[in-house]
Amino acid sequence: MSAGKLLHGHSRHSDGGGTIDYPRGYDVLAEIGFLGRRRGVFTRLAALSGAEQGHQIVDVGCGTGYLTRMLAPIVGREGRVTGLDPSPAMIGHARRRSPDNCSYQVGEGQAMPFPDASFDIAVSSFAVHHMPVSARGTAVREMFRVLRPGGRLLIAEFRPPANPLAARLAAVLAGPAMRPTMPELLADLVPGAGFRVESTGTVGPVLYYVTAVRPLDAPS
Template identity: 65%
Template sequence: MKLHHHTDHAEGAGPILRPRLYEVVSEIGFAGRRRLVSIRLVALSGARRGDHVLDVGCGTGYLTRLLARRVGPEGHVTGLDVAQPMIEHARARAPGTCAYVLGEGQALPFPDARFDVVVSCLAVHHLPAAARGTALREMFRVLRPGGRLLIVELRPPANRLAARLAGVVAGHALRPSMPDLLAELVPAAGFRVEGTGELRPLLHYILAVR
């Protein structure tokens, strides 16, 4: 899970600037299941051998490295993040089939139809609220026709006590409900939604096609 800044909802959660601390908190947040969940996300993405994949909000590059194994030496994975410390951390650990770019999700520095797959895990809530629709439209733009999108975000727990606790820990990421927000933003950007689902402990995903 991400580290959160306490900001106004319109501002987004803001960037994460401490990669080593982020890695520790992620392991704790996923209750020791980070690798298993990430492998599941790679499978859900539909990435195949030889694909070109973009990871928007790649953070420390954990998911990009797993995606690189999936696409093999014939493929390529590009990670994009707004935080220079995250990019530097990711580059230091990257295989040859990964590259990392400093940039914003709402202004992707790539040509149209560049990628076969776009993924974004726990990143949309970090964008300013007004920029989220733009970011989804940018993801649509850089995907080839028929390309696949996987967005993963936090979901509020069903249990009221657990929801209150999650609100304290995750704060901004659960307000507004990201599953409800994505259900609006993804089709509005032009995508055809193919499926949604949940992963433990608190993840919601949406699969779509350009």
């Protein structure tokens, strides 16, 4: 059993997925997994998102709200960061720790409770691998739907480390997240949803990211 599975409260899906219902335990494991570099890695993600003053951002699978809180001072008082997560425990934890320009809703990425073209930016960090296999494509298409034309997407996920010992540790922590590798999966899901990929890269030992744009002339 992976360390990640120990934090899952339950799974409602036959093809994987479920919720993480132990926010404090999740944060502890995240700090260990990033070897004390979690803040630096997420600072980099916030920059890669393209967030600016006044932007409306949705964080899909926001968990404890860590990235949401880092984006909040960037968008400022005129902006808003909305976190979405299927776990009421995670949402409650995030609400208690976030500034006024953050809001949170319980919900799933594959069925977002937001109107079309509601946001300037959609971000998702370490969330896609928690979704049922059959729902991952739907979730990325939902990110496309809720973005305005010209809106930006950032998805950050696990990648297998090159070092064999680190790869073994990552497999224990992430479990099924490494099968198939998320870089391979996102290479199909993101353009398949209609996005134009702008860049891909890595941050730290286990993070792979994709940035993309919803084209201005893309059909709704």
